Amino acid sequence: MLDPLFRKLGQFTELSDGDKQLLHDAVVDVAQHGPREDLIRQGDRPGRVHLLVEGWAARYKLLPGGERQIMAYLIPGDLCDVHVALLQQMDHSIGTLSRCKVAYMQDKALTRIIEEQPRLAKALWWSALVDEAITREWLVTMGRRQADKRIGHLLCEMLLRCKAVGLTADDSFELPLTQEELGDTLGLSHVHLNRTLQKLRSDGFIGSNGRRMVINDLDALMAFADFDPIYLHQERGRA
Amino acid sequence: MLDPLFRKLGQFTELSDGDKQLLHDAVVDVAQHGPREDLIRQGDRPGRVHLLVEGWAARYKLLPGGERQIMAYLIPGDLCDVHVALLQQMDHSIGTLSRCKVAYMQDKALTRIIEEQPRLAKALWWSALVDEAITREWLVTMGRRQADKRIGHLLCEMLLRCKAVGLTADDSFELPLTQEELGDTLGLSHVHLNRTLQKLRSDGFIGSNGRRMVINDLDALMAFADFDPIYLHQERGRA
DNA sequence: CGCAAGATTGAAGTACGTCAATTCCAGTGG
DNA sequence: CCACTGGAATTGACGTACTTCAATCTTGCG
Numbered sequence A, B: 001m002l003d004p005l006f007r008k009l010g011q012f013t014e015l016s017d018g019d020k021q022l023l024h025d026a027v028v029d030v031a032q033h034g035p036r037e038d039l040i041r042q043g044d045r046p047g048r049v050h051l052l053v054e055g056w057a058a059r060y061k062l063l064p065g066g067e068r069q070i071m072a073y074l075i076p077g078d079l080c081d082v083h084v085a086l087l088q089q090m091d092h093s094i095g096t097l098s099r100c101k102v103a104y105m106q107d108k109a110l111t112r113i114i115e116e117q118p119r120l121a122k123a124l125w126w127s128a129l130v131d132e133a134i135t136r137e138w139l140v141t142m143g144r145r146q147a148d149k150r151i152g153h154l155l156c157e158m159l160l161r162c163k164a165v166g167l168t169a170d171d172s173f174e175l176p177l178t179q180e181e182l183g184d185t186l187g188l189s190h191v192h193l194n195r196t197l198q199k200l201r202s203d204g205f206i207g208s209n210g211r212r213m214v215i216n217d218l219d220a221l222m223a224f225a226d227f228d229p230i231y232l233h234q235e236r237g238r239a
Numbered sequence C: 001c002g003c004a005a006g007a008t009t010g011a012a013g014t015a016c017g018t019c020a021a022t023t024c025c026a027g028t029g030g
Numbered sequence D: 001c002c003a004c005t006g007g008a009a010t011t012g013a014c015g016t017a018c019t020t021c022a023a024t025c026t027t028g029c030g
Helices: A003-010 A016-026 A107-116 A118-144 A147-164 A180-187 A190-200 A218-225 B003-011 B018-027 B107-116 B117-144 B147-164 B181-184 B190-202 B218-225
Strands: A028-035 A039-040 A051-053 A058-063 A069-075 A091-098 A102-104 A170-172 A204-208 A210-217 B027-035 B038-040 B048-053 B058-060 B068-072 B093-096 B100-105 B172-174 B204-211 B212-215
Touching: A003 A016, A003 A118, A016 A107, A016 A118, A016 B068, A051 A210, A051 B117, A058 A180, A058 B117, A069 A118, A069 B117, A091 B204, A107 A118, A118 B058, A118 B068, A118 B117, A147 A170, A147 A180, A147 A210, A147 A218, A180 B117, A190 A204, A190 B018, A210 B212, A218 B147, A218 B190, B003 B018, B003 B117, B018 B027, B018 B107, B018 B117, B058 B181, B068 B117, B100 B107, B107 B117, B117 B147, B117 B190, B147 B172, B147 B181, B147 B190, B147 B212, B147 B218, B190 B204
Parallel strands: none
Antiparallel strands: A028 A102, A039 A091, A051 A102, A058 A069, A058 A091, A170 A210, A204 A210, B027 B100, B038 B093, B048 B100, B058 B068, B058 B093, B172 B212, B204 B212
């Protein structure tokens, strides 16, 4: 069940069976959630640590006008809130996008791992740093790239992230998002997003069968969208 | 010299004289830098940890087309790169905006503090989490706010951040940025930024004398720009 | 088969960008 | 004290990438 997490951390360091067992033992509960359910809401005091096992979720904020901005996608293997244990309250919400399976980890167990297992702690820290780097890259995307490159860049990123946790086949992956949600991620209206997606399809960069996104020519799309994978810090090479 | 850092960490926890001494002892060197000098460049392997003592600096990335996106402002008291010690190389650059005084801290000393002084470690961690929260809020700004609110929101944030380290007088602070740099931060052209700044001035929200930014009515500007300071996590109240 | 959510389309409006001048201003040298 | 200079701020005219609104078409699904 923790396989995506193991694969993810495995990008940074070799995990021993003992390491895996420790992580496994920290899990106290597992739950299924439907799509569009909040896992944590802005203002909540963070409690247990959520690990996403199946499905996609998102960090987001709602503005007074009702607009939503998605600030991060969470996919299998991602810890939603290791970090917030220190803060008094959540400054954003986390909600599921698709159906999700979520493992709840006891934060005491995780804290002890961090204190007593330097190598695992480093791997967890590395993963938090990568999340930060991704947020920064999204900022670049929003500030300086136009719609077509925005979408292309995001698709390259999600393909590599999915690949790292074993969720790709060839260069395709499940993308359980509506165009509205994609728009709320990239700061675009769903109308413009739709038209731009069509352009990427007709230019041959991508194809799609329903919810599955197919990247026809990753190198071409990377070049087009000015995508440099360095910020993902997948340091031991890709899976 | 480390006073801004002490004030900043003091927002989260009470620092003892011993804590301060430890931080002080970690400093191995201090240097002056002119404006627009790079402190670290993309691709560098992170070495010593930089602490900004005076002046403003910025995290930024350059795109192939020559555009620049600024992803964070660093002001006195900010550690530039505690976190990156783990990563193989910098995925962005850090450059000064104004003249800066920079203290170099030995990363071994800092590592030992983190391992042996749980309270200080927590404070440093808290500060890293706040930086992350700020980046996320900038993402919201870029995705969903228009130029006037973007600028207003940024000014509210920088006022509060400056206030926390003792760099304000009434509701004004030094803003050592050109309009071009502000534009590169907010994803706007300097022309549009200029016109929008004028609008904020004529609407009475702000005034300025040269490099000094004066917020005439903070509450009004916060309401206008939809600014909620929760994401700054200034938990023990403002200085 | 029928419904509802999502995708797609068209038309019209707007917030922004670009280009190119011009003005302002702080610092410098005389 | 003033003229000179280069960078920054400001202005105008024009183009465009996006938004909004409102309709229609598709698709998955009970």
